[in-house]
Amino acid sequence: MGCKQSQRPPSIPSSAVSKKDIWLNPKYHDDNQQTICKPNELESFLCNPSQPVDRKLLNRILGSLIGLALGDALGAHVESRPHEYMIEHPVKEFDGGGTWSLAKGQIINL
Numbered sequence: 001m002g003c004k005q006s007q008r009p010p011s012i013p014s015s016a017v018s019k020k021d022i023w024l025n026p027k028y029h030d031d032n033q034q035t036i037c038k039p040n041e042l043e044s045f046l047c048n049p050s051q052p053v054d055r056k057l058l059n060r061i062l063g064s065l066i067g068l069a070l071g072d073a074l075g076a077h078v079e080s081r082p083h084e085y086m087i088e089h090p091v092k093e094f095d096g097g098g099t100w101s102l103a104k105g106q107i108i109n110l
Contacts, residue, residue: 023049024057076102 027037027045077091079100 022051023053076100 027042029035029037074091078086078089
């Protein structure tokens, strides 16, 4: 990884959430907003953003993503099981098994 120079800055829609949070808006390859930029295509623009990034909001976004991953990991063991099963067999360790017979450390939603 690392920042590299790109040929053209991404197009930002005029329907911005707010001018101060413009970094949250989707970025497009073209002014017609037909093809959206993928995360790996934004790397060079995110290294030196044109506006300051709201660290508090960024931390909330990152916390949400971490919570999503943890919730998925915890839920995989008891997914689609009745409440009674969870009471009788609480998740105490991640040792594999569960609804999907996962190996230890295996993930399901990618």
